[in-house]
Amino acid sequence: MRAISPFCTVLLSVALGVGGVLLGSPAAHGQQTDPHGSTDAGHSPSSRLSQDDIAKMLPPTDMGANAAREDHAHLPAIDDSPATPFDAASIPANPLAPQADAIGAKSCVACHAQENVQASHTLHVASFRAGAANTGPQAACESCHGPGSAHAKDPTAPGLIIAFTHDAKTPPQVQAGVCLGCHAGGARQHWIGSIHQNRGLSCTDCHNPMARLSPEGVLAKSSINEVCATCHQDIRAKFNRRSHMPLPEGQMACTDCHNPHGSITRPLLKTDTVNETCYTCHAEKRGPFLFEHAPVRANCLNCHDVHGSNQQTLLVAPIPMLCQQCHTMTLHPNDLQSAAGLGTGPHPDERLIGRGCLTCHSNIHGSNNPSGPKFHK
Ligand code: HEC
Ligand code: HEC
Ligand code: HEC
Ligand code: HEC
Ligand code: HEC
Ligand code: HEC
Numbered sequence: 368m369r370a371i372s373p374f375c376t377v378l379l380s381v382a383l384g385v386g387g388v389l390l391g392s393p394a395a396h397g398q399q400t401d402p403h404g405s406t407d408a409g410h411s412p413s414s415r416l417s418q419d420d421i422a423k424m425l426p427p428t429d430m431g432a433n434a435a436r437e438d439h440a441h442l443p444a445i446d447d448s449p450a451t452p453f454d455a456a457s458i459p460a461n462p463l464a465p466q467a468d469a470i471g472a473k474s475c476v477a478c479h480a481q482e483n484v485q486a487s488h489t490l491h492v493a494s495f496r497a498g499a500a501n502t503g504p505q506a507a508c509e510s511c512h513g514p515g516s517a518h519a520k521d522p523t524a525p526g527l528i529i530a531f532t533h534d535a536k537t538p539p540q541v542q543a544g545v546c547l548g549c550h551a552g553g554a555r556q557h558w559i560g561s562i563h564q565n566r567g568l569s570c571t572d573c574h575n576p577m578a579r580l581s582p583e584g585v586l587a588k589s590s591i592n593e594v595c596a597t598c599h600q601d602i603r604a605k606f607n608r609r610s611h612m613p614l615p616e617g618q619m620a621c622t623d624c625h626n627p628h629g630s631i632t633r634p635l636l637k638t639d640t641v642n643e644t645c646y647t648c649h650a651e652k653r654g655p656f657l658f659e660h661a662p663v664r665a666n667c668l669n670c671h672d673v674h675g676s677n678q679q680t681l682l683v684a685p686i687p688m689l690c691q692q693c694h695t696m697t698l699h700p701n702d703l704q705s706a707a708g709l710g711t712g713p714h715p716d717e718r719l720i721g722r723g724c725l726t727c728h729s730n731i732h733g734s735n736n737p738s739g740p741k742f743h744k
């Protein structure tokens with residue numbers, strides 16, 4: 368501990384600027400606990416960080432949306448000024464109360480003690496508080512709920528404060544506009560025009576920033592899959608079928624494949640095609656193969672039902688019927704197989720027993736063997 372002299376600490380702090388404030392604190396702490404050290408540092412650890420320092424360390428409130436545009440010369444920058452820090456978060460306009468003014472978080476808390484207790488430790492409220500400690504009316508509540516003077520005068524009149532529930536008077540696009548004021552771009556680049564936006568969903572159908580209900584993502588339920596299942600119960604139920612990817616087991620989420628905020632691919636896929644989505648995890652199916660099986664290249668969904676199936680390996684139909692949907696006139700006689708051809712019948716037929724067609728055509732996704740054009744190897 369003694370090796371780090373106060374002089375070094377000062378040098379470090381100066382050299383590293385704001386970062387140094389962070390580094391400086393533990394060093395100062397060390398000096399005070401060292402029985403032989405001098406106490407000339409004279410600061411308690413917490414007093415080294417001013418509110419200004421904290422405000423500078425908070426991320427920009429526009430989430431870097433503009434920075435992404437700088438890489439694309441053809442996109443006009445929305446705004447050249449630096450990102451708005453938390454302490455200057457703007458207060459969104461409420462079209463249903465155009466005359467209202469901001470009254471500051473202290474006034475809201477006076478009537479909403481319970482919501483205050485719930486929300487005080489949340490990412491947003493805590494950050495807005497830290498950021499705004501030195502500035503004008505505290506925007507901790509009104510940066511989301513809009514100016515509150517009209518609502519404070521007449522609390523029971525709906526619409527005078529921006530509310531985020533589905534039955535709220537505030538229209539969904541105003542609700543979403545509040546969040547997009549800071550969260551436009553990035554994953555939400557295609558929110559406008561997405562099916563969820565078109566069907567009148569608001570950000571708060573899936574997110575609840577007022578309470579900590581999920582470990583991350585400030586979701587309205589404890590997990591992503593539960594959020595989606597509030598509306599897509601049929602899809603969630605398919606994952607309970609005999610064959611399914613490990614989503615009910617908690618190892619996958621709907622958002623591994625879908626971007627609920629909108630995408631350029633139907634249905635809200637994260638990648639350009641279905642197959643690209645599958646290759647993100649099943650990379651070995653991408654190939655390249657010496658001998659390709661045309662329907663595999665075309666679309667994995669020719670044979671698989673991604674959300675779940677009662678056939679083995681997510682197949683859309685049992686074998687051999689799956690293959691016979693397309694292969695009707697092959698070298699093999701492809702007649703309707705009968706009970707006689709089953710393993711227990713008088714004339715067992717290889718196309719029915721064991722793994723059916725796969726007994727011989729085992730590399731069904733493609734083959735790299737020089738003698739594998741029929742996917743035997
Ligand atoms: C004078 C007390 C008072 C003050 C000050 C006050 N509220 Fe309210 N607020 C209420 C009451 C009472 C209700 C419940 C109204 C109802 O249920 O009809 C309410 C309801 C709300 C709702 C739900 C509205 C809806 O349509 O569902 C929100 C959101 C809200 N307040 C936020 C705020 C914010 C943010 C502030 C500070 C800018 C604030 N309130 C200041 C008393 C107050
Ligand atoms: C990040 C944005 C955000 C901030 C900051 C915020 N709220 Fe909220 N508030 C919401 C959302 C979203 C909802 C709707 C939650 C839900 O789905 O039930 C909400 C709901 C409410 C409600 C209505 C509760 C109900 O059961 O209908 C009140 C009252 C409220 N907030 C008060 C406050 C107060 C007071 C503060 C400041 C301490 C605050 N909010 C800060 C976004 C915010
Ligand atoms: C004044 C700006 C501002 C507003 C308004 C705002 N946010 Fe945020 N939000 C932030 C910042 C800054 C972060 C922290 C980003 C980080 O840590 O990288 C954040 C984080 C988040 C996160 C990520 C949480 C996590 O665990 O990673 C979600 C989800 C989110 N906000 C949703 C919302 C929703 C929904 C609304 C509208 C009800 C909203 N925000 C309103 C600034 C804002
Ligand atoms: C249909 C449900 C749904 C809707 C609607 C929705 N989100 Fe999300 N959002 C999610 C889920 C689920 C995640 C977590 C994604 C993950 O962790 O992969 C998320 C993550 C986020 C994050 C943190 C991660 C990131 O991408 O930076 C932010 C911020 C966010 N959403 C903001 C918004 C805003 C703003 C809106 C409204 C315009 C919105 N969301 C609408 C489901 C939704
Ligand atoms: C509040 C209800 C609601 C929630 C929650 C919700 N959705 Fe949706 N979703 C809808 C509606 C409504 C549609 C449009 C259905 C239609 O038109 O057939 C839709 C459509 C979709 C589609 C189909 C898109 C298309 O182009 O056909 C996908 C994929 C989807 N949602 C994924 C998700 C995921 C993933 C989540 C969870 C992060 C989620 N949804 C959460 C309501 C919801
Ligand atoms: C492994 C990737 C993957 C996962 C995980 C996944 N999906 Fe899908 N989802 C897809 C693909 C691919 C399609 C396109 C299906 C089609 O075109 O027939 C699709 C289609 C959809 C559709 C629209 C078409 C339909 O079948 O109604 C909805 C809604 C949907 N998914 C919701 C969900 C929900 C909710 C979850 C989580 C419970 C989820 N998905 C998990 C890949 C996935």
Ligand code: HEC
Nearest residue numbers: 610611612613623641644645647648667671673679680681
């Ligand atoms: C996020 C990663 C991920 C993505 C994306 C993904 N999968 Fe999977 N898939 C898995 C995991 C994990 C398993 C389970 C592997 C195991 O149990 O050994 C699996 C298993 C499977 C199985 C075998 C199921 C069984 O019952 O044996 C099939 C078939 C499958 N996936 C098809 C697809 C298709 C088609 C797509 C594209 C629409 C896709 N997967 C996208 C992770 C993914």
Ligand code: HEC
Nearest residue numbers: 642645646649652662663666667668669670671680725731
């Ligand atoms: C022509 C039909 C067909 C198409 C198209 C198809 N598969 Fe398959 N897939 C099968 C069959 C049949 C099995 C079972 C193989 C077995 O039991 O040996 C299977 C098994 C799987 C498995 C689990 C066993 C393994 O080999 O890892 C995964 C994962 C898988 N497929 C992914 C995909 C992906 C990804 C695509 C798209 C690139 C795709 N499949 C396209 C027929 C198909």
Ligand code: HEC
Nearest residue numbers: 660661662669689690692693694724725728731740741742
């Ligand atoms: C969606 C339609 C479709 C399905 C389902 C399908 N195939 Fe194919 N298969 C094709 C097409 C198209 C070709 C390429 C034919 C060509 O090149 O002349 C092909 C080629 C083949 C070949 C190589 C034929 C040759 O002449 O080289 C074999 C072997 C084969 N499939 C076996 C199977 C088996 C076994 C299954 C079931 C697990 C199956 N296929 C499912 C469409 C399908």
Ligand code: HEC
Nearest residue numbers: 687690691694697698699717718723724725726727728741
């Ligand atoms: C006992 C092994 C075996 C089984 C079981 C089997 N095949 Fe074959 N299949 C072959 C062999 C060997 C060839 C190559 C014949 C040749 O090259 O002359 C072949 C060729 C094919 C071809 C290419 C035909 C062509 O015109 O070149 C298709 C398609 C095919 N099989 C589909 C199927 C389907 C569908 C099934 C299930 C109903 C099936 N096979 C079951 C051994 C088998």
